[in-house]
Amino acid sequence: MLSVFSTYLKLGFHHIFNLGAYDHMLFLLALSAIYTLGDWRKVIALVTSFTIGHSITLALSTFNIIRFDTALIEFLIPVTILFTCITNFFKLKSAAAKQPTILSLHNLMALFFGLIHGMGFSNYLRSLLGRGADTWLQLLAFNVGIELGQMLIVLLLLILGFLTMNLFKAKKRDWIMVISSAAAGIALILMMETNIF
Template sequence: MTDFELYFGLGREHIMDVTAYDHILFVIALCTIYQLSEWKKVLILVTAFTIGHSLTLALVILDWISVDSSLVEFLIPVTILVTALGNMIKRNKDFRNTSSRTNYFFALFFGLIHGLGFSNYLKALLGRDTDIIGQLFAFNVGLEVGQILIVLVFLGIAWLLTMILNVTRKDWILAISSAVAGIAITLMIETKFW
């Protein structure tokens, strides 16, 4: 197995790990207001998240920044909650006019926070005598592929429920966003940050 394959697998597994479901929740929250036909917007959105994630991973691994892990553990569910609440506010608007640039900015910014969550573990894996840039690249490509798989499954389920079972888009957004917000609040309460 090459280094690329190893770190690609780590990135994909990191985003798809159901025991560390905070990233899955965030990706779901990001995609809730979109439909399958808007896949290009969603692809840009998750790529913005990956760019933010990648930037802070690199900054921590290169020892350019350091952030208290308990603060990060608290901020990650905060980003999920803010995204879910934003969806609930937007649910009554015409989604064709939803500001994509604002969504992309928040995905990028919140990606910065999520990148801090895995950085210490990845830093310990990489060590100092290795091709850090190549390994970071492979990890982030794996992360992006994992996110795209999550998005495809989620948008497929959304399409089935809204198109075939006639669940309204507003009801879908409210139900998913409320559930995600509830889980995010629970995660915030469980952190040691308090």
């Protein structure tokens, strides 16, 4: 049982922490852009909200409780990135002046968008899952692995932001603007590349 958990934990970690998951990485980048290294508790709460969301739909789709159009999900994932970037633009002044609270609309947004991203993970996981009593354990381990990978990605982004703002004296407002603009541009390209239209 421990070896099954370890195997699926590693699969979850490597699924999110690799360049093939760049769309999910991009969402994490947009989601954490308004935070600094000193906000690590708030970022943990934010990433965990996202994990809870994608864990729900990942479980529901894995057990065939919900079905969805894959092309639609591939379109909606960059939509979540773009929408997050747009909300960052509206928060430029307040994010630069004060720190966002731990429980906020940002967390609810992360939870909701996690539901969409969970459907994006599901096809990959279904191809890996064994059949039998271990399915719940495999699902749990995979989600824990994704959570750990997400935490590492966000930590690296926060460190990069810290270095940029402290070593290169960039303003927080400029950091948010550049990161969110870049993520929004890539999201628009991803949206246009989908087969939804």
